[in-house]
Amino acid sequence: MSVSSPGASIVPVDRHSSEPLWAQVQSDIERRLHTGEFHHSFPGEMALVDQYGVSRHTVRKALRRLRESGMVEASRGRSPKVADNEIAQPQGALYSLFASVESAGHQQRSIVRALDTRADGTVATRLGLEESTPLIYLERIRLSDDEPLAMDRVWLPARIAAPLLDADFAQTSLYAELDTRCDVRLTGGREQVRAVMPTPAERLLLEIPDGVAALAIERTGELRGRPVEWRQTVVRGDRFSLVTDVSRPDQPSVTVFNRVPAHPPKEAS
Structure with missing residues (x-):
C-alpha cells in the first residue's frame, strides 16, 4: 500500500496492468x-x-x-x-530561414521522402549510442512558394521520438511536433555551416543550376548536454544568405532569394 504526502494527488500503480x-x-x-x-x-x-x-x-x-x-x-x-522551463529553444540559422520564408509572405511546405525507424551505426555513434540503437529518421524537401529550397535529414533516438512516426510533416515543424508529441524541448547544440558542391541527386531534387554551390548545415541538438539529434541539411546556395551583426553575434539573420535564372537574358545592344 502506498503512502502519499499531504496534499499529493497520486494515482496508485496497477500491478495487474501490462504497463511496466x-x-x-x-x-x-x-x-x-x-x-x-x-x-x-x-x-x-x-x-x-x-x-x-x-x-x-x-x-x-x-x-x-x-x-x-x-x-x-x-x-x-x-x-x-x-527542470528550468525558462530555457529557450535555440533557433539556428536554418530554422530562422524557414521563419523568414513565412514572415516574408512566402508559402512553405515539405515533401516527406522518408519517415521510419532504422539503425545507422555512424549516426548512433555521433549521438553516443550503441550502433544498433533504433533511430527515427525523417527526410524532407523543403519548399518555398513550391520551389525547392533545401533537403533536410534528421535522426533522433526512437526511445524519445517514436511518437513522431504519427506526425504529418508536410506543413509542420519538427521541434513543434517533438514538443507536442514527445514532450521534449532541446536545450542547446552545435551547428556548422560550410559550402559544398551538391551531389547529382541533390542537384536534381533541389533543381540547383550547374556550377552553383550549396550550403551544408550540420547540427547536433542537445537535451541537457546530451546529444539527441543529428541533422544534415543542404540548402540552395543561390537562394540563401546568412548575415551576422557583430554587435549581436548570437542573433544571425537570413535572407531567402527568389529563384535566379540559370541563364540571365543578354542586354540589348
Whole structure:
C-alpha cells in the first residue's frame, strides 16, 4: 500500500496492468508536473518510493526517462528537481530561414521522402549510442512558394521520438511536433555551416543550376548536454544568405532569394 504526502494527488500503480511499473510512475509524475504540484519542491527518490509503493530501482528508471525528456533534472548524489522551463529553444540559422520564408509572405511546405525507424551505426555513434540503437529518421524537401529550397535529414533516438512516426510533416515543424508529441524541448547544440558542391541527386531534387554551390548545415541538438539529434541539411546556395551583426553575434539573420535564372537574358545592344 502506498503512502502519499499531504496534499499529493497520486494515482496508485496497477500491478495487474501490462504497463511496466516504472512507466506508470513516470506517467503519473508527468501528470503531477503539469498540474504544478511540484512548483516549490520535488520529492526525493525515497519519498517517491514511499508514495508509489515501488522499489527504488523502479523510481530511478522513471526519473531517468523524465530526465531524458527534459522534464526533470537528476544526477548521482543530488536530489531530483523540476527542470528550468525558462530555457529557450535555440533557433539556428536554418530554422530562422524557414521563419523568414513565412514572415516574408512566402508559402512553405515539405515533401516527406522518408519517415521510419532504422539503425545507422555512424549516426548512433555521433549521438553516443550503441550502433544498433533504433533511430527515427525523417527526410524532407523543403519548399518555398513550391520551389525547392533545401533537403533536410534528421535522426533522433526512437526511445524519445517514436511518437513522431504519427506526425504529418508536410506543413509542420519538427521541434513543434517533438514538443507536442514527445514532450521534449532541446536545450542547446552545435551547428556548422560550410559550402559544398551538391551531389547529382541533390542537384536534381533541389533543381540547383550547374556550377552553383550549396550550403551544408550540420547540427547536433542537445537535451541537457546530451546529444539527441543529428541533422544534415543542404540548402540552395543561390537562394540563401546568412548575415551576422557583430554587435549581436548570437542573433544571425537570413535572407531567402527568389529563384535566379540559370541563364540571365543578354542586354540589348
